[in-house]
Amino acid sequence: MVDSHGVNERYLEDIRTGDRFRTADYAVTEGEIIEYARHYDPQAFHTNPVEARNSVFGGLVASGWYTAAITMRLIALSEVRIAGGLIGLGVEELRWPLPVRAGDTLHVEVEALEVRPSHSHPDRGIVRVRNTTLNQKGEVVQTMVTTLFVPRRDGQTD
Amino acid sequence: MVDSHGVNERYLEDIRTGDRFRTADYAVTEGEIIEYARHYDPQAFHTNPVEARNSVFGGLVASGWYTAAITMRLIALSEVRIAGGLIGLGVEELRWPLPVRAGDTLHVEVEALEVRPSHSHPDRGIVRVRNTTLNQKGEVVQTMVTTLFVPRRDGQTD
Numbered sequence: 001m002v003d004s005h006g007v008n009e010r011y012l013e014d015i016r017t018g019d020r021f022r023t024a025d026y027a028v029t030e031g032e033i034i035e036y037a038r039h040y041d042p043q044a045f046h047t048n049p050v051e052a053r054n055s056v057f058g059g060l061v062a063s064g065w066y067t068a069a070i071t072m073r074l075i076a077l078s079e080v081r082i083a084g085g086l087i088g089l090g091v092e093e094l095r096w097p098l099p100v101r102a103g104d105t106l107h108v109e110v111e112a113l114e115v116r117p118s119h120s121h122p123d124r125g126i127v128r129v130r131n132t133t134l135n136q137k138g139e140v141v142q143t144m145v146t147t148l149f150v151p152r153r154d155g156q157t158d
Numbered sequence: 159m160v161d162s163h164g165v166n167e168r169y170l171e172d173i174r175t176g177d178r179f180r181t182a183d184y185a186v187t188e189g190e191i192i193e194y195a196r197h198y199d200p201q202a203f204h205t206n207p208v209e210a211r212n213s214v215f216g217g218l219v220a221s222g223w224y225t226a227a228i229t230m231r232l233i234a235l236s237e238v239r240i241a242g243g244l245i246g247l248g249v250e251e252l253r254w255p256l257p258v259r260a261g262d263t264l265h266v267e268v269e270a271l272e273v274r275p276s277h278s279h280p281d282r283g284i285v286r287v288r289n290t291t292l293n294q295k296g297e298v299v300q301t302m303v304t305t306l307f308v309p310r311r312d313g314q315t316d
Contacts, residue, residue: 042235044243055243056242056243090251092252095248
């Protein structure tokens, strides 16, 4: 997960605990906040700028699931590619400490927390990753820890 | 969170540990799996039915974030409304034990695990909820535990 490897695909052997990278930026617009929420999180504080003023947020805010979707996009399009793709086994501790608002620009900082072989699948390993999503002020708007299945370079296939 | 209350908004006092409900159904199409993933999770096993055959999934599968988005939609549109809206503080243990495929029909079963007053906000409470997303065969495709901020009926506003 170090930048010097360029766009080559990474296997388990290429990833070390503590490896980090930063994604590109993503500009959040009012139109996209509303469009996403109309489909997937239809609540007035996500879809109606006027009604949102009277909500606990005091204005329009992005659905947390939209922030998670942007985070996934930024990681999937980053220069760090995992061989076989990003196969997520699950997510721990998904948190939204601050709301995302129209005009924010987000990026993600990714850190490998743990790298180990899989007991049940000798051709693969498990990488626990912390993904932190920040806005243009450096404020954390989302944190999560996720667990990925990553193939071993010398692993047999099943 | 019991069905007999109809579409009235629920306050903390209206929710008891063990309350459950089931959402409506949602039919997953190949077009929507691909459209969502092109925007938010651009990987071949989510966007390209032909390339997906050679992936670990053996065919096109939905992004887990798309399953999470459908889950949010089904809950937000259900007859159970929380006063002030669904304000999520975070998610624990988001898991995708089985992939979602085109043609699946999903629904969500919601259960209140814990109901308690907030220490820091006397006008609100905390409700921990388990959301289980199932397909038409009754197989679990997603589990999560989420924590919601819920207003008290007699709470002062801040």
